[in-house]
Amino acid sequence: MGFLGTWMTESESVVYRVVPKCACSTIGQIMYYSDHGTFFEGDIHDSTTGLHKWSQEESQPKIEANVKGHKSYAFTCVRNPYTRILSSFFDKICGIQRNGKRYRGNLVPLLIQKYGIEVGDPETGFEFDQIASFRRFLLFARDTIRWRRPMEPDIHWSAMSGHISTFIVNGGRYDNIFFTEHFNEGMQSVLDNIEVPHSVNLAEIPRFNESEGHGPKRAHPVEDYFDDLSRHLVYEMYKRDFDLFKYDFENPANKYPIGEIDLDEVHAKLGV
Template sequence: MGFPGTWMTESESMVYRVVPKCACSTIGQIMYRSDHGHFFDGDIHDAQGGLHKWAQERSQGPITDNVTARKSLVFTCVRNPYGRILSSFFDKICGIQRNGRRYRGNLVPMLVQKYGIEVGDPETGFEFDQIRSFRRFLLFARDTIRFRKPMDPDIHWAAMSGHVSTLIRGGGRYDMIFDTENFDAGMSAVLARAPLRHPVDLAAMPRFNESEGHGPRRAHPVEDFFDDLSMHLMREVYGRDFELFGYDIDDPSRRAPVREIDLDAVHAKLGG
């Protein structure tokens, strides 16, 4: 299966397994900056050079050689599943994408028809019942992940453990997994261990949130979106994410992890 979703600096200073909706745009830009001394002009997901990506055929050999021989620091970044699924909803379902269209063409009309979801309209300020629509989207996300109906799960709401596991099952091993809730500390630790061509000042760098400003702002605290049924669905679909990455499944308002990630446990449970 190789190493899907894996990026590596051209200098091979570090290897990163992308987990969507977990600061991947920022991390990719940091990797690019550490090699070239400047940030990529545009969305780093669009970069066709300057960074090895598994999706580019020319990069697959170097990534495979590096990861299987464990030549470089390998890391990834995770996020509280409650915040991550909300971000997926507001960005991918409610938001207008950078191409000026809705995400995945007919996806949103299908959700409106089959699940009764509302997404609002930019012309009217995206006014709609966010909580009701999100809970219906969560039911759809559960259906895609558990039953692969009415479609296969999208990478933006597929479980983080599934993304993280591919590198392990391919023969790689993570040196670090940190959380977005403590991003500066985690990313600083990565940069301190990698042989950088150019230093990166995390405090001075711009934010790279490609979805910001293209959809509705969340109008309620995280915990307001999750009633008993929603929390049951989260446990059903993302229970392993909460367990492996140290988040509190019983308290949606508790953003930060409640314990450190046990790397040995992650490799043992995701390596099968």
């Protein structure tokens, strides 16, 4: 398995385990900038040079040696499970992807047919019942996570703890896990612990939200999407995420964490 989803600067100043839908585009661009003094032109997920990635075969020995020897500061970033799954729905299910097509080809037609989901259309301003469709999407997401049907769970809605654990199980250790909701403070705490060729001023860094503008805008407050059944499904999928990363399951309206992450607890519970 190796270190799936792991990125490292070419200078080996820092190592990052990507968690989808948790500011990964912005973090990748900051890492790229810290080495090169410029941002990557385009979506950082498309880069094949300038940043070591586990998906690039030539990067794998360097990442493996670094992580197993804990030679560099290692971190990742998490997000409230309620807002993360909502973001996945609007971006991946309703949105048009950067290639101009729907996500994963036949996925959306499958959801329309099997789960009665509506996704709207850019020509009509994406008008549809967002709450009803999202709740049906939650049933589908739960089916993929619990029974791996009608497909394997997608990286954008599989649990954060699953992504984060692969790094630990294979011999890595995190120095820092911070919250998307407190992004500047968290990213600054990483930068304060590393030396980079080009200094980064977070106040001047744009947010690289590659999915923005390609789909419908959320029309209601977060809590309106989650009735009692929806919250039950969310808990079934993300209980570990709520517990380990200290988010408030009881109140979907509260996107902020309600405690500090205990790194020792994360390593103990995700390292088995």
